[in-house]
Amino acid sequence: MHNQIFEKYTKADKSSLIPLLQEVQAIYGYLPEDALTDVSEYVKLPLSRVYGVATFYNQFRMSPLGENVIRVCRGTACHVKNSSNLLFALEDALNIKAGETTRDKKFTIELVNCIGACSIAPVITVNDDYFGRITTKDIPSIVKKYAGKTKTNGVTVTEEAV
Numbered sequence: 001m002h003n004q005i006f007e008k009y010t011k012a013d014k015s016s017l018i019p020l021l022q023e024v025q026a027i028y029g030y031l032p033e034d035a036l037t038d039v040s041e042y043v044k045l046p047l048s049r050v051y052g053v054a055t056f057y058n059q060f061r062m063s064p065l066g067e068n069v070i071r072v073c074r075g076t077a078c079h080v081k082n083s084s085n086l087l088f089a090l091e092d093a094l095n096i097k098a099g100e101t102t103r104d105k106k107f108t109i110e111l112v113n114c115i116g117a118c119s120i121a122p123v124i125t126v127n128d129d130y131f132g133r134i135t136t137k138d139i140p141s142i143v144k145k146y147a148g149k150t151k152t153n154g155v156t157v158t159e160e161a162v
């Protein structure tokens with residue numbers, strides 16, 4: 001599936017590495033191993049180098065996203081309202097670290113910069129749903145809400161009392 005994107009780039013041109021990785025990720029949502037091998041062969045860079053670049057930039061994902069993507073805002077407004085505690089609570093609840101996906105592929109945790117909802121900081125989103133002014137006490141119920149669900153498309157804003 002990804003081989004047709006190579007035609008746009010000159011073979012053995014190392015400067016194509018990052019654009020190629022971006023295009024592969026746009027197709028799959030992450031960088032599958034076989035695609036990295038193909039990129040490595042196309043740009044004529046060792047696979048270890050391609051991996052090195054892919055893991056250096058946090059724009060690249062090495063595994064597919066979970067069914068539910070939880071984004072924890074680490075912008076200034078959320079940071080001063082202890083968003084890092086929300087992250088720790090989520091990591092504990094799901095037994096993964098930021099950037100990882102649970103084994104059952106239900107959840108991925110990502111860190112993001114300001115998501116434009118500073119007035120309800122600290123904020124996390126789950127898929128398209130916003131949860132503002134939450135504390136660590138709210139994390140279990142938020143996780144539970146999505147644990148048995150597939151992705152929601154509607155946007156809701158939930159404000160919890162501090």
Ligand code: FES
Binds near residue numbers: 073077115123
């Ligand atoms: S800093 Fe978190 S929403 Fe703006």
